[in-house]
Amino acid sequence: MSAERITDEVAVEVRDLVKEFPSPERGTLTAVDHVSFEVHRGEVFGFLGPNGAGKTTTLEIVEGLTPPTSGHTSVFGLDSVAEREAMKERIGVQLQSSAYFQYLTLEEILDLFGSFYERAVAPDALLDKVGLIDKKRSLVGHLSGGQAQRFSIVAAMVNDPDVVFLDEPTTGLDPQARRNLWDLVEHINQVEGKTIVMTTHYMEEAQVLCDRVAVIDRGSIQAIDTPLGLVHQLPAAYRIAFATSSALNVNDLKDLPGVLGVTPLVLGGFDYELEVARAGDTLPVFLDWTKENDVEVDDVQVVPATLEDVFLSLTGRSLRE
Amino acid sequence: MKKLFGASAKMLYRDKQALFWALAFPVIFAVVFGLFDFEQSPEVKIDLVGETASPVYGAMGVGLGSIDTFVVTERADLGASTTRLDDGDTDVVVAVQGANVEVLYNETNFQTNQFAITAIERIVDRVNLEAAGVSEPTVTLEASGVAAGDVSYYDFLLPGLVAMGVMNASITGMAVAISRFREQKILRRILATPLAPIRFLSAQVGARLVLSVIQSALILAVGIFLFGAELHGQLIWLFVLVTFANLIFLNLGFAAAGRAKNPDAAAGIANAIALPMMFLSGTFFPTETLPVIVQWIVKFLPLTPLLEAIRLVSVEGEPITAAATQIAALTAWVVLSFFIANRMFRFEEA
Numbered sequence: 001m002s003a004e005r006i007t008d009e010v011a012v013e014v015r016d017l018v019k020e021f022p023s024p025e026r027g028t029l030t031a032v033d034h035v036s037f038e039v040h041r042g043e044v045f046g047f048l049g050p051n052g053a054g055k056t057t058t059l060e061i062v063e064g065l066t067p068p069t070s071g072h073t074s075v076f077g078l079d080s081v082a083e084r085e086a087m088k089e090r091i092g093v094q095l096q097s098s099a100y101f102q103y104l105t106l107e108e109i110l111d112l113f114g115s116f117y118e119r120a121v122a123p124d125a126l127l128d129k130v131g132l133i134d135k136k137r138s139l140v141g142h143l144s145g146g147q148a149q150r151f152s153i154v155a156a157m158v159n160d161p162d163v164v165f166l167d168e169p170t171t172g173l174d175p176q177a178r179r180n181l182w183d184l185v186e187h188i189n190q191v192e193g194k195t196i197v198m199t200t201h202y203m204e205e206a207q208v209l210c211d212r213v214a215v216i217d218r219g220s221i222q223a224i225d226t227p228l229g230l231v232h233q234l235p236a237a238y239r240i241a242f243a244t245s246s247a248l249n250v251n252d253l254k255d256l257p258g259v260l261g262v263t264p265l266v267l268g269g270f271d272y273e274l275e276v277a278r279a280g281d282t283l284p285v286f287l288d289w290t291k292e293n294d295v296e297v298d299d300v301q302v303v304p305a306t307l308e309d310v311f312l313s314l315t316g317r318s319l320r321e
Numbered sequence: 322m323k324k325l326f327g328a329s330a331k332m333l334y335r336d337k338q339a340l341f342w343a344l345a346f347p348v349i350f351a352v353v354f355g356l357f358d359f360e361q362s363p364e365v366k367i368d369l370v371g372e373t374a375s376p377v378y379g380a381m382g383v384g385l386g387s388i389d390t391f392v393v394t395e396r397a398d399l400g401a402s403t404t405r406l407d408d409g410d411t412d413v414v415v416a417v418q419g420a421n422v423e424v425l426y427n428e429t430n431f432q433t434n435q436f437a438i439t440a441i442e443r444i445v446d447r448v449n450l451e452a453a454g455v456s457e458p459t460v461t462l463e464a465s466g467v468a469a470g471d472v473s474y475y476d477f478l479l480p481g482l483v484a485m486g487v488m489n490a491s492i493t494g495m496a497v498a499i500s501r502f503r504e505q506k507i508l509r510r511i512l513a514t515p516l517a518p519i520r521f522l523s524a525q526v527g528a529r530l531v532l533s534v535i536q537s538a539l540i541l542a543v544g545i546f547l548f549g550a551e552l553h554g555q556l557i558w559l560f561v562l563v564t565f566a567n568l569i570f571l572n573l574g575f576a577a578a579g580r581a582k583n584p585d586a587a588a589g590i591a592n593a594i595a596l597p598m599m600f601l602s603g604t605f606f607p608t609e610t611l612p613v614i615v616q617w618i619v620k621f622l623p624l625t626p627l628l629e630a631i632r633l634v635s636v637e638g639e640p641i642t643a644a645a646t647q648i649a650a651l652t653a654w655v656v657l658s659f660f661i662a663n664r665m666f667r668f669e670e671a
Contacts, residue, residue: 065512085515093513098506103335104328115324116516159514 005042006211010076011163011195012039012062017071019057031057033219035071039197041162044189046210047199048307054219055199056096059165062197063093075163089118092161092194094152096168100140106151107136110158117159126154130184146177150184157188164188166198170205178205185209203307213307215314222314230310236260236275240283242300244270256289258282322520329528332498339494343532347486347540354478355548365437366410367393368402371417377448378417384444385415391440413437472636476551479544480559480631481604486540487533487563488570488598488624493591495529495574499666500587503578508668518668526571533567534560553638559631562644566627566651572658573623579665598624623658626650 014037023029032054039045047055060066062073064084073080078087100109107123114120127133130150135143143151149169156164169185170178186209188194200206206213207227215222215230223230231237247270253262258276265271276282279302290297312318334340367385371378373395385393394411396402405411406425412433414425424441426434502508511521537560544550552559573594581587601615602608602624608616619625630647633639641648 063513065509088513088515091513093510095506095510095513098510100505100510101328101332101507102505103332108328108331112324112328113514116511116514118515 005190005193007041009041010038011041011043012045012197013072013074013077014038014058014062015072017058017061017073018069019054019061019066020069030219032061032068035216035219035221037214037221037224039163039195041195042189042193043211044185044196044198044209046206046213047197047216048201048203048206048213048311049199049216050201053216055216056167058216059167059197059199063091063165064088065093089159090162092156092159092164094156094164094166094169096171096199098152100152100155102139102141105137105139106132106143109140110155113155114158119160120158121160126157129187130154144177146173146180149173149177149181153181153184153188157194161194163195163197166196168199168201170200170202178202182208203311207307215307215311217311217315223310227307230307231305234305234310234313235277236309237305238276238279239303239305240274240276240279240286240300241265241303242272242297244272244298245296246270248272248295252289252293256282256285258285322524325516325520325524326527329524330531333494333528333532336498339497343486343490343494344536344539346489347482347536348543350482350486351479351540351543352547354482355475355544355550365391365433366412367391367437368396368405368411368414369393369417370396370399370402370414375417375419377420377422380448380451381415381417381422381444384447385441388440391437413441415441473551475544475548476636477607477632478605479541479550479552480635481628482544483537483540483559483563484566484624484627484631485599485604486536487567489595490536491529491533491567491570492574492577492595493588495525495571496577496581496587496591497584498525499575499578500581500584503667503669504583512668522575526568529571530564530567534564537563552635554634554636555641556635558634558641562627562630562634562648562651565655566623569623569651569654569658572655572662575662576658576665579662579667598622603628623651623654626654 014035017032017035018030019032020028020030035054035058037045047053047058049055057066061068062075062080064080064087067081074083075087075091078090080087101112104112106127110123110126114123123136124133127136130153132143132147132151132154135147140148140151153164153166153169156166166185170181173181182205185196185198189196196209198209210227212224212226213230214224223233225233250262250264250272253259253272253274256274258278258281259274260277261275263273263275265273274282274286283300283302287297287300289295308318369378369382369385371381373379382393382395385391399414399416402411402414402416403425406414406427409427412427416423416425422441422445424438426437428434499508508518512518541552541556541559545552574591577590577594578587581590601611601619602622603619604624608619608625611619626647630644630651633644633647634641
């Protein structure tokens with residue numbers, strides 16, 4: 001990903017955003033709790049968090065679909081509430097699990113949605129981009145899951161928007177369809193230069209697609225950084241995994257300089273993982289130790305920590321709970 | 322807006338199941354009712370029992386025989402005839418004993434009995450008069466219909482079927498369609514575009530108004546060309562009135578969709594609104610047959626003034642000005658239903 005793709009211009013600005021919903025049990029439920037962030041033009045910005053973390057609500061406030069309780073959001077300086085109509089001309093919205101008219105063909109839907117905007121891209125050009133040109137006279141119901149999802153993304157681009165919002169674009173897709181969709185998102189960003197704001201609860205997706213990731217949990221942002229930056233914030237940014245032919249004393253390994261933790265991978269087996277801050281420093285130390293102690297090691301791997309580890313360390317719980 | 326209207330019309334046309342309910346359902350009613358012959362009086366089977374030699378017996382026999390729809394059979398055994406009455410083999414037994422005429426009938430056959438007993442009473446009266454030596458009655462009665470032309474029950478019914486069909490299709494169709502759009506988040510998706518939501522809803526209303534005109538024309542065509550219904554007035558006013566009143570039904574459809582959690586619930590609420598009106602407002606029977614209190618309530622339902630107005634202009638051949646009161650009531654309902662819809666309708670689930 002090239003650096004010049006991203007500019008300094010602020011595409012999306014969110015300041016001190018709060019959204020409360022009335023809740024029968026607790027009086028009010030704070031879905032979004034003082035959230036602030038900026039997205040720059042050309043960026044792919046991701047919200048990573050479990051279901052109910054406040055990702056969708058935040059997006060829908062920015063898109064002008066839901067009024068905020070307090071705070072301020074804007075797209076290219078256009079306020080999401082006060083200048084909603086002008087703002088909508090410049091954004092494309094793909095909603096989570098939203099369908100399209102079941103009795104219109106793909107071409108007719110794109111033509112219809114195009115007519116809602118001041119400028120519109122021809123349906124054929126849009127369908128061609130996602131390989132659905134052969135299906136232009138089909139109904140949405142006749143598309144596969146992956147095709148329907150590609151269609152819903154391209155339907156968000158009828159007005160040639162500057163910012164595209166994608167809400168969990170790959171949820172429910174098989175791995176192959178997910179990869180196809182990642183290619184599409186990269187194309188929209190890198191070739192067409194669109195700014196993308198997306199939500200996901202797949203850390204791999206955030207790692208592959210996003211320039212920056214906001215980790216969100218229980219309505220508030222825990223950290224914002226590049227995927228690599230987030231991982232490097234962790235004390236244990238890497239793991240050294242290996243197998244041995246006999247049981248080792250875990251405490252001996254823990255005493256090695258640079259080792260932050262030791263995890264026996266399989267209970268009763270001889271596979272271990274060392275949590276380390278810098279693999280380059282600790283790996284030689286570990287290998288020297290094995291020679292000195294006549295420990296035969298096999299299958300040594302250095303594994304960088306993932307966003308899953310980041311999430312666990314920031315929130316104390318797993319992303320998939 | 323043109324594209325939006327075209328798309329809304331296409332959606333309506335392609336939703337074959339909904340289209341069936343809108344078009345075929347009232348047409349089926351028009352066909353089924355057309356198959357009945359309401360004008361024909363039912364045949365009444367009468368057993369005449371008694372002493373054949375008595376003059377009263379003879380006079381009764383002549384009297385009964387003079388009525389076309391009576392099929393009179395002379396029987397000797399009263400017991401056997403009573404059994405035949407119980408079994409439904411005969412409708413009425415007239416037993417003559419001396420100067421006494423006893424009429425036995427099966428209580429389950431209400432309409433036939435009413436007619437038969439009244440007729441038999443007249444015969445008895447006439448026999449009495451003749452016995453008293455009065456051959457020419459002092460007062461005679463002649464009954465004749467005074468409506469414009471010859472109005473049959475089917476003529477009365479047909480405009481009712483038009484109004485009923487449009488009402489059902491609009492309330493249910495609109496409620497289900499909007500509820501489905503909301504459930505599939507299509508309404509939300511439209512809110513994410515710069516399109517003013519009212520324009521989307523207006524296009525839906527427009528497409529359904531056009532559908533209701535086609536629907537009305539189809540029902541009338543079946544009634545007039547297949548079953549010979551005779552409508553006397555200017556049919557254009559029937560279309561104008563039905564289309565105007567349809568705004569009420571579409572508003573009620575929006576209101577029903579507003580409170581429904583899903584399309585099934587929307588259909589249920591829509592039926593709960595439409596069905597009582599369909600029967601109470603006089604689609605099938607004149608409202609005069611209802612209890613007074615119910616009549617009074619029914620007067621305030623929107624279908625009632627519509628039915629009255631279209632019957633005035635199409636069945637009774639009155640000018641549109643004769644329906645001024647009904648038009649005023651419909652206008653009030655258009656305004657009122659708009660406010661109800663505005664209050665109840667939600668773009669999103671609450």
